[in-house]
Amino acid sequence: MAGEVIxxxxxxxxxxxxxxxxxxxxxAMVEEECRRYRPTKNYLENAGPELSTAFxxxxxxREIERVQQRLPMEPLSMKRYELPPPPAGRLGEPTAWSxxxxxxxxxxxxxxxxxxxxELQLHYGTEAWRSYLNVLQALVTRSQNVHTQxxxxxxxxxxxxxxxxxxxxxxxxxxxxxxAQLVSDNYRLERAIMQLEIQLxxxxxxxxxxxxxxxxxxxxxxxxxxxxxxxxxxxxKKIEDMFAD
Numbered sequence: 076m077a078g079e080v081i082x083x084x085x086x087x088x089x090x091x092x093x094x095x096x097x098x099x100x101x102x103a104m105v106e107e108e109c110r111r112y113r114p115t116k117n118y119l120e121n122a123g124p125e126l127s128t129a130f131x132x133x134x135x136x137r138e139i140e141r142v143q144q145r146l147p148m149e150p151l152s153m154k155r156y157e158l159p160p161p162p163a164g165r166l167g168e169p170t171a172w173s174x175x176x177x178x179x180x181x182x183x184x185x186x187x188x189x190x191x192x193x194e195l196q197l198h199y200g201t202e203a204w205r206s207y208l209n210v211l212q213a214l215v216t217r218s219q220n221v222h223t224q225x226x227x228x229x230x231x232x233x234x235x236x237x238x239x240x241x242x243x244x245x246x247x248x249x250x251x252x253x254x255a256q257l258v259s260d261n262y263r264l265e266r267a268i269m270q271l272e273i274q275l276x277x278x279x280x281x282x283x284x285x286x287x288x289x290x291x292x293x294x295x296x297x298x299x300x301x302x303x304x305x306x307x308x309x310x311x312k313k314i315e316d317m318f319a320d
Contacts, residue, residue, distance in 0.1 A: 087237045088244030158182060 091097060131139070141148070158179050161171030 085240045085244065087240040088247075155185075156182070 086092075128136075159175070160166075161168065161175050165171035
């Protein structure tokens, strides 16, 4: 709406957050609004079905089916570590023995490769692990520096907000005191006008004499004393208390 004024909170100068019942009242307002604005539609209906099978491989799908069917897990196959001889029906065939020898060569080559990997790990594993730890330490240090800079930026923003709100608070308090003073002055003026109107009505209802004019002048002179009556002091104190800090 045009001309609408949005009043924002000033937590560094506002008071009363810790008063008894304030937190309970805020929570009650939140609960009441939640009861009035219950969701009535599915906000994910336009997102489509969940793609839960997007990253499932064939092996993973078979394993999921096995778990769903409550079947036991297949035992670990040790076939690649075995050196079986040719079948009983092919013991006299050279081709069968040649296949068995080729299988034994493949097994020995695999074992030799594993032994070589272990030797390389014993020789270079320590330095490789130390280099990996150095990389991790550099990443940790860089992350800590970024975290420190962010905390400094947050502290700077909070300090600037506090400084701005503190300055605004002093200005607001001065304006409130000025407003209360103007309201009190207006009240004094209204009382003075009322007293003058009363004196004028009295003057119109009486004969104009020198004594009457002298009495009116004396009444006007005594008017400020009447304005400082107990009734006006009470009203002024109420105004000042209403807009006090």
